[in-house]
Amino acid sequence: xxxxxxxxxxxxxxxxxxxxxxxxxxxxxxxxxxxxxxxxxxxxxxxxxxxxxxxxxxxxxxxxxxxxxxxxxxxxxxxxxxxxxxxxxxxxxxxxxxxxxxxxxxxxxxxxxxxxxxxxxxxxxxxxxxxxxxxxxxxxxxxxxxxxxxxxxxxxxxxxxxxxxxxxxxxxxxxxxxxxxxxxxxxxxxxxxxxxxxxxxxxxxxxxxxxxxxxxxxxxxxxxxxxxxxxxxxxxxxxxxxxxxxxxxxxxxxxxxxxxxxxxxxxxxxxxxxxxxxxxxxxxxxxxxxxxxxxxxxxxxxxxxxxxxxxxxxxxxxxxxxxxxxxxxxxxxxxxxxxxxxxxxxxxxxxxxxxxxxxxxxxxxxxxxxxxxxxxxx
Numbered sequence: 001x002x003x004x005x006x007x008x009x010x011x012x013x014x015x016x017x018x019x020x021x022x023x024x025x026x027x028x029x030x031x032x033x034x035x036x037x038x039x040x041x042x043x044x045x046x047x048x049x050x051x052x053x054x055x056x057x058x059x060x061x062x063x064x065x066x067x068x069x070x071x072x073x074x075x076x077x078x079x080x081x082x083x084x085x086x087x088x089x090x091x092x093x094x095x096x097x098x099x100x101x102x103x104x105x106x107x108x109x110x111x112x113x114x115x116x117x118x119x120x121x122x123x124x125x126x127x128x129x130x131x132x133x134x135x136x137x138x139x140x141x142x143x144x145x146x147x148x149x150x151x152x153x154x155x156x157x158x159x160x161x162x163x164x165x166x167x168x169x170x171x172x173x174x175x176x177x178x179x180x181x182x183x184x185x186x187x188x189x190x191x192x193x194x195x196x197x198x199x200x201x202x203x204x205x206x207x208x209x210x211x212x213x214x215x216x217x218x219x220x221x222x223x224x225x226x227x228x229x230x231x232x233x234x235x236x237x238x239x240x241x242x243x244x245x246x247x248x249x250x251x252x253x254x255x256x257x258x259x260x261x262x263x264x265x266x267x268x269x270x271x272x273x274x275x276x277x278x279x280x281x282x283x284x285x286x287x288x289x290x291x292x293x294x295x296x297x298x299x300x301x302x303x304x305x306x307x308x309x310x311x312x313x314x315x316x317x318x319x320x321x322x323x324x325x326x327x328x329x330x331x332x333x334x335x336x337x338x339x340x341x342x343x344x345x346x347x348x349x350x351x352x353x354x355x356x357x358x359x360x361x362x363x364x365x366x367x368x369x370x371x372x373x374x375x376x377x378x
Contacts, residue, residue, distance in 0.1 A: 004219070004232035005239070008206060012240055022199040022244035026191035027251055033187040046129035047077040049099035051087045056107025058144070062100075062118070066140050076132075084119075091121055097129025098122045100137065110144055181339055185259070188252035190311040192245055193334045196277045197302035199244050203237020204230070204282035204368065205298065207375045208291040220376065230372040234278055234365065241274040261341025265349045269337040272357035276330040279364030280305070286371035305329045330360050 012018050050067065052059050071078045079096065081087045087099040101119035109116035118137050122130025181189060207229070210216035219229055249270065252258040260266045284301050288294035306312065308322065309331025326332040337353030340346065 001228040001232040001235070004224075004229060005236045008203070008233065008236035009239060012202060012236070018199070018202070018240070021195060022240065023247055023251075026195040027188070027248055030184070030188040030191040030252065031256065033183070033191075045074060045077055046097045046126070046132055047079065047095065048129075048133055049079050049081050049087050049090045049096040050102070051081045051084055051099070052102045053084075053104045054102045054106040056105075058107040058110045059102045060107075062102070062140055066136065067100075070136070087121060091123050094123065094125065096123065097126035098133030100133070181335070181342055182258075184256045185252070185338070185342070186335070188248065188256055188258055189335055189338050190306075190331075192248040192252075193273060193277075193309075193331050194302070194306045194311045196241055196245060196274065197281060197305065198299070200237035200241040200274065200278045201281040201285070201295070201298045201302070203235075203240065203278060204233045204372075205285040205288070205291060205294040206236070207233055207372075208285070208288065208294055211375070211377075212291055216376070226373070226376045227369070229376060230369055234282060234368075237278045237281070238274055241277060242271065245270045245274060259342065260338060261346050262348045265341045265347070265354075266338070268354050269334065269341070269350055269357070272354045272361065273330060273334045275361035276334075276357040276364070279361045279368060280330065282368035283364040283371070286368055286375060306331055308332075310335055330357055333357050333360075 048067065050063060052063060067076070067078050070076045079090070081090060081099070084101045087096075087101060090096045091099055099121045101121065103117065103119070106116050106118070118141065120130075120134050120137050122133065207216065210219065220226070249258075249260060249266065253260060280301070281298050284298050285294045288297055306329075308326050309329035310326055311331050333353040333356040337350035337357075340350040340353060
């Protein structure tokens with residue numbers, strides 16, 4: 001089995017078209033798409049301006065305990081202004097999405113239980129940023145209101161006591177980063193898994209090449225079990241597919257800045273994806289009677305699965321029926337697995353996508369081996 005596999009691998013290494021199809025073309029396309037669509041999925045950071053006319057305890061708390069942490073976490077950019085007129089000029093120039101104006105006497109009014117207002121000035125051309133700015137201010141106002149009610153219920157209190165009143169509800173964001181691939185990562189992963197099906201198709205279908213060239217008769221005449229021949233062909237496709245995927249993933253990380261997640265989870269996902277692709281292409285090859293026919297059918301199946309699997313059109317943009325159909329494609333599960341592994345708080349493994357790909361591999365490879373008898377004849 002190893003001798004047959006080694007012979008097939010030596011033949012593939014001498015075939016330069018394999019390197020083009022397995023590595024150069026998918027990486028080249030991923031690079032071109034990434035350059036064309038660079039910045040499309042970038043998340044712009046909102047810029048907020050603030051003019052503090054109060055300089056009091058509560059106003060300082062709003063700036064230092066609410067706005068500054070958002071700035072440190074990269075959610076917003078904060079700039080200060082001396083007057084309301086300066087703030088409005090910044091908004092009119094489009095240099096800020098929204099601005100806060102804290103009036104004089106703001107802290108004194110809050111501590112004495114009187115009504116007061118934080119003015120939020122929004123940019124009409126930045127509605128999302130304006131909405132975020134208003135939501136932040138409303139959240140701060142709601143917390144102040146809670147403190148006032150708590151102090152009133154206990155018969156009043158000092159500012160020091162107000163500072164010790166706990167917030168009624170705290171929110172902890174456990175999803176600091178999106179579980180979603182960037183465009184560069186999405187294109188690199190999509191092209192890799194798409195061309196993987198073309199790369200591994202040369203393995204099992206080479207049985208038909210052997211029969212056409214007359215070498216299959218020699219193999220069958222030798223004391224070699226037929227299952228060993230079939231497994232050798234499968235292994236040759238698996239080895240080529242795994243090497244191609246490893247090179248593409250490493251190249252995308254080094255040259256395109258792709259971040260794939262934990263190496264263990266990514267490696268297992270790649271192995272499962274290569275096994276699934278090999279099984280699917282082997283099963284398709286058993287339908288054909290000649291090498292040319294096998295190549296044509298495999299190409300049609302590879303393109304169709306790629307279209308349904310979200311390689312060219314993201315699953316999020318597909319309709320409900322297409323989203324359901326994508327579940328029967330290895331491409332969908334491979335891309336989903338990479339998305340699950342993406343982000344700072346992502347898990348080490350992507351169990352559901354990995355198991356789904358292994359399920360594809362087990363079913364299709366098993367059926368292909370059962371049907372291989374019709375191919376292994378002189």
